[in-house]
Each structure stands twice: as C-alpha cells, then as structure tokens.
Amino acid sequence: MASDFYPDRIRRIYDRRRILNRHEEEERYRRVCEAIPEFESLNLKRSDIIKDNIKRIVLGDTAALNDTNLSISGIEEEKHMLLEKAGFPSDYLDRIYTCSDCKDTGYIGDKRCHCFQEELLNILCSQSDLKTATQHENFANFNIEYYPDDYLMEGTDITPRDNIRKILTMCRDFIDNFSEIPDNLLIYGHSGVGKTFLSNCIAKEILDRGYTVIYLTSYQLFDILETKVFHREELDNMASGILSMLGECDLLIIDDLGTEMINKFTEVQLFMCMQERINNNLSTIISTNLSFDDINSTYSERIFSRLMGHYRLVKMTGHDIRIKKALEHS
Numbered sequence: 079m080a081s082d083f084y085p086d087r088i089r090r091i092y093d094r095r096r097i098l099n100r101h102e103e104e105e106r107y108r109r110v111c112e113a114i115p116e117f118e119s120l121n122l123k124r125s126d127i128i129k130d131n132i133k134r135i136v137l138g139d140t141a142a143l144n145d146t147n148l149s150i151s152g153i154e155e156e157k158h159m160l161l162e163k164a165g166f167p168s169d170y171l172d173r174i175y176t177c178s179d180c181k182d183t184g185y186i187g188d189k190r191c192h193c194f195q196e197e198l199l200n201i202l203c204s205q206s207d208l209k210t211a212t213q214h215e216n217f218a219n220f221n222i223e224y225y226p227d228d229y230l231m232e233g234t235d236i237t238p239r240d241n242i243r244k245i246l247t248m249c250r251d252f253i254d255n256f257s258e259i260p261d262n263l264l265i266y267g268h269s270g271v272g273k274t275f276l277s278n279c280i281a282k283e284i285l286d287r288g289y290t291v292i293y294l295t296s297y298q299l300f301d302i303l304e305t306k307v308f309h310r311e312e313l314d315n316m317a318s319g320i321l322s323m324l325g326e327c328d329l330l331i332i333d334d335l336g337t338e339m340i341n342k343f344t345e346v347q348l349f350m351c352m353q354e355r356i357n358n359n360l361s362t363i364i365s366t367n368l369s370f371d372d373i374n375s376t377y378s379e380r381i382f383s384r385l386m387g388h389y390r391l392v393k394m395t396g397h398d399i400r401i402k403k404a405l406e407h408s
Contacts, residue, residue, distance in 0.1 A: 088184065091197050095182045099174040106170055113164050117157065124153045195290060195326060215278035220246070224272070224403075225396045238396040242272075245392055249276065252390075253283045256328075256361065264389040265365040266373070270398030273365040277331050280363065289328035296338040303347045325354040328361065335366040336376065345378050352384050364389070 111118045127149050134142035158168045175181050180191035227239040236244075252261050263280075265273045281291045294302075302321055324330060330351075338344055355362050366373065370391075374382050 088194070088197060092182055092184050095176045099176065099182065103171070103174055110161065110164075110166060110171060113166075114160050117160060120153050120157055120160075124150055127153075195323070196288075198323065215275045216282045217246075217279045220272075220275070220279055222246075224399045231395050241393070241395060245276070245394065248390065248392065249280055252361075253280060253287075256284060256287070256289065260359040260361050262356075262361055262389040263363045263392050264385050265363065265392040265394060266368060266370065267394035267396075268398075269367050270400045271394040271396045272399050273367075273394055274333055275399075276392075276394070277333060277363055277365055281329065281331060284329050290323070290326075291329045291331065292323060292327045293331040293333065295333045296335045299332055299351075300338045300344045300347060303351075304343065324351060325358060325360070329363065330355060330360070331363045331365075333365050335364050336368040336372070340376060345381060349378065349381050349384070352381065352388075356384065356388050362389075 127146055131139075131142045131146045135146065157171075161170055162168055173181075177191060177193040180186050180193060184191055184194040184197075222239055222242050225237075225239040225242045227237045230237060231241060234241075249263075252263060255261070265276060267273060277293070281293060285291050335348075352362065364385075368376060370393075373385065
C-alpha cells in the first residue's frame with residue numbers, strides 16, 4: 079500500500095492537521111468563555127453530573143443513566159442558546175476536521191479516504207515534472223497559429239487550424255463535464271503536432287479543479303509495471319506510489335504509446351490498466367504517434383476494441399511545431 083512508502087510524510091500531514099484543528103478549537107473556547115462568563119461553569123456542571131453518576135451507570139442503573147442524559151441534554155441546550163445569544167453559531171464549539179469524512183485519520187474503515195489519495199498525489203506530483211510542465215504548457219499559451227490554414231486535411235473539407243479549433247472545443251467539453259461524465263481521449267498524429275502540449279493543457283485544468291492526475295510516458299508506465307512483476311524489490315518510493323494509484327487517480331495520462339517495446343507482456347498490462355479504469359469509471363488520455371491503422375495492426379484486438387468503444391478519437395495534423403519554433407528563434 080502507498081502508506082508503506084511514505085509513512086513519515088503522510089503521518090506528519092495528518093498530525094499537523096489535528097494539531098492545528100485542536101488549537102483552533104481551544105482558541106474558540108477561549109473566545110466563548112471571554113464573551114460568556116457563565117459558559118465555563120456549565121461545562122464544569124456537566125462534568126460534575128457525570129462524576130456523580132458514573133458508578134451507578136457502570137453498575138447498570140438505568141434510572142441514573144436516563145437522569146444523566148436528561149441533565150446533560152438540558153445543559154447542552156442552554157449552552158447553544160447562550161452561544162446564539164452572544165452571536166456565535168450554535169456549532170461554533172463542535173469538533174473541527176479538515177476532512178469530515180475520515181475525521182482526519184486518512185481512513186474510512188480500512189479504506190483510504192479521498193483526502194489521503196489527494197495528499198499522496200500531491201507528494202507524487204511535487205516529485206514529478208507535471209506541475210512544472212503545466213506552468214508553461216497550458217491553454218493560455220496554446221497558439222492555433224502554428225496550425226496551417228492554407229490546405230485541407232486529407233479526406234476532409236477543413237484545414238488543420240479548423241481541426242484544432244474543434245479539438246479545443248472537445249477538450250473544453252471534456253474538462254467542464256469531468257466530474258459528471260467519465261471520458262477518455264485517444265490523441266494521435268505524427269510527431270511534433272502538439273499532442274503532449276495538449277495533454278498537459280488538459281492536465282493543468284483538471285489539477286486546478288482539485289482532481290488527481292498522473293502523467294507517464296508509455297516507457298515509464300511499462301518500466302514500472304515490468305519491475306512490479308519481475309523485480310518488485312527494486313521499486314523505488316515514487317514508482318511504488320504511482321503504481322498504487324494507477325487504478326484510482328482521477329485522470330491518467332499515458333504519453334507516446336507505441337514507443338515502448340511491444341510484446342505480450344506490455345499488451346496484457348496495457349489492457350488490464352485500461353479495463354480497470356473503465357470499470358472504475360475513471361478517465362484516461364492516451365497520446366501516440368501511431369496512425370489509426372498502425373494502432374490496429376500493432377496492438378491486440380482487445381485493446382483496439384477498448385479504444386474504439388470507450389475513447390473519443392482526437393486526430394491532430396499540421397507541421398512539426400518544434401521545428402517552426404526553432405526556426406522562429408534562430
């Protein structure tokens with residue numbers, strides 16, 4: 079489990095949350111007692127009632143238990159009335175939790191809470207290049223002028239620039255409906271047309287909305303999966319953390335599919351990864367330099383079927399943008 083790989087950092091995060099929240103609770107109580115002098119005496123009265131009746135309650139005296147609960151309810155009601163009269167919310171002194179679902183433990187039962195997943199991904203992202211890349215590769219810097227407007231795409235009546243406009247609209251739809259409609263994109267086209275740039279643009283928008291994103295090249299993905307299967311003892315902390323989240327992160331981006339060594343192992347692992355995320359209603363973006371026909375002939379029928387049935391096809395065309403940028407700065 080991921081908690082085995084980042085025990086100190088994860089524990090410190092939750093320890094700090096609890097400490098800060100307890101300090102805030104104490105500060106709120108101090109403010110209340112300062113504003114309502116009789117408030118503290120009510121708490122003392124509550125404690126005295128419990129002390130006076132604890133022995134009888136432990137011995138099973140039902141009447142003592144009922145009387146104690148009734149008295150405590152009366153005191154709590156009086157406290158709430160005093161709080162509201164003094165201008166405090168009635169829940170002002172309730173326990174404070176950063177995450178009310180797990181009460182700042184990181185777990186709901188024996189399962190990791192969504193806040194645990196978020197903290198783990200924050201750690202992973204801080205150690206990866208994704209956040210750095212998306213500082214520059216985002217929609218604000220996406221320039222459609224790099225896409226030609228002087229010829230029609232083969233077999234169509236639109237130019238590469240018209241096509242990229244349609245793609246950007248599709249990406250906006252993907253982002254805007256991310257929380258409601260699980261969706262997958264297969265972005266394909268020859269090298270240099272902006273597939274990775276576009277993936278990073280989407281990643282930034284999804285990250286900014288508070289979701290978890292893992293970005294891997296296909297080589298990195300299959301290297302981690304191969305190490306897991308054949309050399310698990312060699313997994314480093316980051317690889318282990320990523321591995322634990324492949325089927326759980328909100329968005330998985332697999333870049334440059336087809337650059338890995340394609341064999342039975344990688345095909346099986348890719349299919350399992352894709353199928354798990356489809357089953358879990360989680361979104362995936364795959365980019366590749368392979369043509370549509372190449373994908374069909376390179377990968378198994380099962381993988382091709384999943385791509386056709388569960389992914390929106392995004393074909394990018396144009397000239398090599400990296401060459402154009404290099405010429406502009408030469």
